[in-house]
Amino acid sequence: MLSRLGRLVPASLRCLAYGTQSAAANSPRRSSKRWSAVLSLSLGVGVGGGLLVYEPTAEDFRAAYLTPVRLSRDVYTAAATVIDYKLTLGSLTGEAREAALRECHQRGANRLLALCFANGGVYTKLGQHIGQLDHLLPEEYVMTMREHLLDRCPVSPPEEVRRTFEQDLGAPPEKLFAYFSPQPIASASLAQVHEARDFTGRRLAVKVQHGGLRESCAADVATISALVAAVRWVFPDFDYGWLVDEIKENLPRELDFRHEASNAERCRINLQRSAQQGAWHAGRVYVPQIDYRTSSHRILTMEFIDGVGVTDTAGLAALGLSRREVMVLISETFNQMIFAHGYVHCDPHAANMLVRKVVSSPVDLFSPSDGHAQLVLLDHGLYKSYTDSFRLAYAALWRSLIFADEAGIRRYSAAMNAGDTYDIFASMLTQRSWDQILDARSDHLAVQRSHQTRQVAQQYMATYSREITGLLQRMPRPLLLLLKTNDCLRAIDFALGEPVNTFVITARECSAALARERLRGAPGPLVRLAVALERLQVGIALHDAIAPLSLMAPVCAFYGAVRRAYVETSMTMYSNQPLPLEAISLRLLTCDEAYAYVRRGRELAFCLYVCACEYAGGGAHAGF
Secondary structure, X not given: OHHHHHHHXXXXXXXXXXXXXXXXXOOOHHHHHHHHHHHHHHHHHHHHHHHHHOOOOHHHHHHHHHHHHHHXXXXXXXXXXXXXXXXXXXXXXXXXXXXXXXHHHHHHHHHHHHHHHHHOOHHHHHHHHHOOOOOOOOHHHHHHHHHHHOOOOOOOOHHHHHHHHHHHHOOOHHHHOOEEOOOOOEEOOOEEEEEEEOOOOOEEEEEEEOOOHHHHHHHHHXXXXXXXXXHHHHOOOOOOHHHHHHHHHHHHXXXXXXXXXXXXXXXXXXXXXXXXXXXXXXXXXEOXXXXXXXXXXXXXXXXOOOOEEOOOHHHHHHOOOOHHHHHHHHHHHHHHHHHHHOEEEOOOOHHHEEEEEEOOOOOOOOOOOOOEEEEEEOOOOOEXXXXXXXXXXXXXXXXXXXXXXXXXXXXXXXXXXXXXXXXXXXXXXXXXXXXXXOOOOOOOOOOOOOHHHHHHHHHHHHHOHHHHHHHHHHOOHHHHHHHHHHHHHHHHHHHOOOOOOHHHHHHHHHHHHXXXXXXXXXXXXXXXXXXXXXXXXXXXXXXXXXXXXHHHHHHHHHHHHHHHHHHHHHHHHOOOOOOOHHHHHHHHHHHHHHHHHHHOOOHHHHHHHHHHHHHHHHHHHHOO
C-alpha cells in the first residue's frame, strides 16, 4: 500500500530529493548521512501529514497512474509523425512531394486517431473538432476524424455514473428517478446520455459527464499545447496554436453543464423573440426543457425528445418530410442566430440535432395540414456571443461576397484582419476560388454538386495552405467558431444531397440584418416591411424561385391574425361551439392549396387564390 502511495509524491519533489543526495556525496560521509536523514524525515513527515489530511480517491490513483502513460503516448505520436514527415518528404519537389505529403498526412491522421481512442476525453473532443474543419486542415486529418470519432466515443461504467450522482446530488439515480437506465443510449466525447422517467412518468434524457475529465483537462490541454509548439519548432508552417487556444478557452465552459443550461434558455428566448417578430420558422425550432432539480455542473436533465437524425434520409422519408424542407429550416435557423441574434450554437454537427414531425396549427398558413418538420437543437455546451459591430461587419462581408462586390470584400475583410490576403479569406468562407467569387453571373456561388468541381476547390485551398494558416493565427477568435459552424452546416447539406443553395438563404438573412440596422428605432411594421423588401430584392437578384415568399410573409401573417381573431370571436358567439364543419374544411383546404402554390413558386397565383377564396367563396363562411 505504501509503495502505491509513493506514486502520489510529485515527481519534482522526488527529483529534488535525488539531486540533493547526489550533491551531498562530495561532502564528508557524516554530513551526507545527516542531511539524508533530515531530508528523509522531512519528506516522510510532509507526505505522511498530507495523507492524514487528504485522503486519495480512486480518481487520484487513476490520474497518478495514467498521466505518465498518456504523456508517453503523446510524445510517441508526435515524434513518430515528425520523423515520418522529415524522412518521407526530404528534398522532394513538385508532384512527387504532393503525393508523398498526402500519404504522410494519412499516416499522421491514423496515429492521431489511435491517440484519441487511447486517451479519450479531451483528445476525443480535439479529434471531433478537427473533423469539422473542412479546408482549414489537411483533408486526410479531417475525413479520418470525421468518419471514426463522431459516433464512437467511450462509455463510463454504471458505478462511475452512480458515483457522479452521489457526489453532485447526494443520492444515487434510483432515488432521484422512478426509472433510470444503467446503460447509456448515446455517448459523446465529454458525456453520455441515459434515459429516465420522473415520478410523474415523464420521459427524461440525463446527460452525465465522464469521470476524471475535469481533473485531467488542464494537464491534457497543456500537454497538447507543448507538443504543438514543439512540432511548430521543427515545421514552422505547422502553426496550429489557434486550434489549441480555442480548446483551452472553450473546454472549461463545456465541462460545466450549468453553463450549457444557461445557453439553452437564452437560445429559447431568442427563438421566441424571432417568432414574435414574424419569422417564418416560428414554432419550427425547439429547445428541450431543462429539469434543474436533478441537474448539476456534471449532470444535465432535460425532456426526452423522439426524432430522427437530420442526415437520416430514410427516417425523414418515413415521416413524409423532404430533405429540402429540413435543410432550409436548418440554414434559416443558424443564419438567424448569426445575423439577427448574435448568439450562435457553434457545434451544429448532425449528432446534435434531431427532426420530428409536428401537427400544424389550423391557423398556420405556411404549413400543410398533415404536419411539418420541427428542428430540435441538442447539446448547447458551445455558444459564442457576438457584438453588434462584429455581427454587422460579418453580414456586410457576406453580402459583398454573394453580390461579387470586390470593394466591399476588401473593406470588410480588413475588419477581420485578413489584410492583403482578402481573396484567400473569401475563398475560405465560400469554398470557391477567387475567380468564381468575382464571377458576375448571379449563380456564381451555386451549389457545387460535381465531385470534380469540389476537388478543384479543395486543391485551391491546399495550394494556399501556408497563407490560410497565417490567417487563422491572426483573425479574430470569435470568427474561428463561425468558420467551424459553417463547415458543420456544409457537411449536413452535403449529406442531404445539397437540396438547396444555402448561399441564397445566407444572402437574405445578412441583407435583412443590415436593413434592420438602417431602420433601428423605426416602428415595427415598417421594419418588417423593409426587411421583407430587402429579402425580395436579394431573391430576385439571385434568381431564387421562392423569393417573393419573403414579401408575402407580412401579408400572410396579417391574414392569419385576422383569421385567428375571427375563429376566436365565432366560438364566443356560438357559446364556445366550434364553427360549422364545412366552414373549417373549406378554410383548411384553402391553406393547404395556397401552401402548395407557394412551394412551387407560383406567388401570383397564390395571391389571386387567397383573394378569390376570401371574396368569392370563402368570404361567405369567413364573415367578411
